[in-house]
Amino acid sequence: MDDQYLLYGSYASYYTAKTRSYLRKKGIPFAERLPSDPQFREKIRPGSGSARIPQLLTPDNIVLQDSVTILDFLELRFPELPAIPTTPCQRVFVHLMELLASEGLLQLAWKHRWLFDANLRFVKMDFGRSFRPQGSDEDLMKYGNLIADRMMRHGLPQATESVKTNLDQQYLGLLAVIENHLVEHPYFLGGHPSAADYAIMGAVHAHLGRDPAGLRLMQDNAPRVFRWIEHMIVPEVQSPEFFDRAIEYPADDQVPDTAMRVLHYICDHFGQQFVLDALAFNQLIEEIKPASGHIFDKDQDQPLLANQQIEYKGTTYPVRGRLYAIWLLQRSQRYFQSLGPDNQARVNQMLGDSLSRELVSVPVKACIERVNNRLVVA
Numbered sequence: 001m002d003d004q005y006l007l008y009g010s011y012a013s014y015y016t017a018k019t020r021s022y023l024r025k026k027g028i029p030f031a032e033r034l035p036s037d038p039q040f041r042e043k044i045r046p047g048s049g050s051a052r053i054p055q056l057l058t059p060d061n062i063v064l065q066d067s068v069t070i071l072d073f074l075e076l077r078f079p080e081l082p083a084i085p086t087t088p089c090q091r092v093f094v095h096l097m098e099l100l101a102s103e104g105l106l107q108l109a110w111k112h113r114w115l116f117d118a119n120l121r122f123v124k125m126d127f128g129r130s131f132r133p134q135g136s137d138e139d140l141m142k143y144g145n146l147i148a149d150r151m152m153r154h155g156l157p158q159a160t161e162s163v164k165t166n167l168d169q170q171y172l173g174l175l176a177v178i179e180n181h182l183v184e185h186p187y188f189l190g191g192h193p194s195a196a197d198y199a200i201m202g203a204v205h206a207h208l209g210r211d212p213a214g215l216r217l218m219q220d221n222a223p224r225v226f227r228w229i230e231h232m233i234v235p236e237v238q239s240p241e242f243f244d245r246a247i248e249y250p251a252d253d254q255v256p257d258t259a260m261r262v263l264h265y266i267c268d269h270f271g272q273q274f275v276l277d278a279l280a281f282n283q284l285i286e287e288i289k290p291a292s293g294h295i296f297d298k299d300q301d302q303p304l305l306a307n308q309q310i311e312y313k314g315t316t317y318p319v320r321g322r323l324y325a326i327w328l329l330q331r332s333q334r335y336f337q338s339l340g341p342d343n344q345a346r347v348n349q350m351l352g353d354s355l356s357r358e359l360v361s362v363p364v365k366a367c368i369e370r371v372n373n374r375l376v377v378a
Helices: 014-026 038-048 067-077 088-115 117-131 137-151 161-182 195-207 212-221 223-232 257-270 272-288 323-338 341-351 355-361
Strands: 005-008 030-033 055-057 063-065 308-312 315-319 368-371 374-377
Touching: 005 014, 014 067, 014 088, 014 195, 038 055, 038 063, 063 067, 067 195, 088 117, 088 137, 088 161, 088 195, 088 212, 088 257, 088 272, 088 323, 088 341, 088 355, 117 137, 117 212, 161 195, 161 212, 161 223, 161 257, 195 223, 212 223, 257 355, 272 308, 272 315, 272 323, 272 355, 323 355, 323 368, 323 374, 341 355
Parallel strands: 005 030
Antiparallel strands: 005 055, 055 063, 308 315, 368 374
16 A cells, blocks of 8 residues: 555564554554564664664655654644644643653563563563564574563562562552543543553553553453553544543643543652653753754664762752653653743643642753754754
8 A cells, every 4th residue: 555654563562552552543554564574674774773663664765763753743644633732731741641651651561571470471472473473482482582681681670579569559559540530531631542642552551451460450450441451452533431422632721630640640650760860961961061963872862861960859869861751851841831821820730739840840951852863952
């Protein structure tokens, strides 16, 4: 098909889950390919300069990498059922969820995957199929072990019972607030999905909603979340549970209180690091005073910045800012800080006295953009 997009990804991939759900709900014609497809090596990776998934090949031969970049690009081509609202409160909510539901939950999802023995055979076989889809079980485990070894080298804590119990408690708390929201609402914002819904799919579908240990907890404790995930991976927008709900965002810029509880839960547990990242970035900018077009690392698409000592609420933290997270955080910061006083007051009232209010209020000392899959000063 001349108008068909090609998505390169994997069902075990955190970020692919976000993009796959988006493509389906938006009704964008696409087919999915695995990284084992020779074209991925020969055309896609050279086109993007990155081996990360997901990547998207457009019908006009543009290669896009990164789930947020793909969404932004396609929103211009497919404006119906917009993923980003245009009203102040709803847009700030969605941009914060883009950060918190994706990058904020990444550590919980990653640790829960690799620290529970019940997950390991399934996950390894799943990754192995991405590289040898018709391979034998031995082939799948061979490639799965290579990927698992790489993933498990990135600073996992020891898999003690207390660590695993704490991960389960964080996950069950997350399920509880989402479950409560889904009693009355089909999506985070009313009658059709937003980028907030797509953002959380990496954690609650690709990892916690498919890995055996996480899936069992979800099915036992949050059947509405499980059903919501089933619905998020099909193209229909209206589910039978909400057949009479208008396919639109809530009127008058409303954000449901139950949706805000989800945002606050994630932010309270995982948000402080993003405040520290933003403060460390601003401190570094004051030191190096980069010119427009400055590339932070020409070899890395998601570099860590030089270590900074950050004073925050009476404690000093060593922080190596994660530039990708800072770029994503700036979507909410730049938008919030561009609003007039009345709209800022409305957003602040929505956020209340919370860490999320701090997140949008950290001043932006230098704007970051992604150019050719590298993060640069605008």
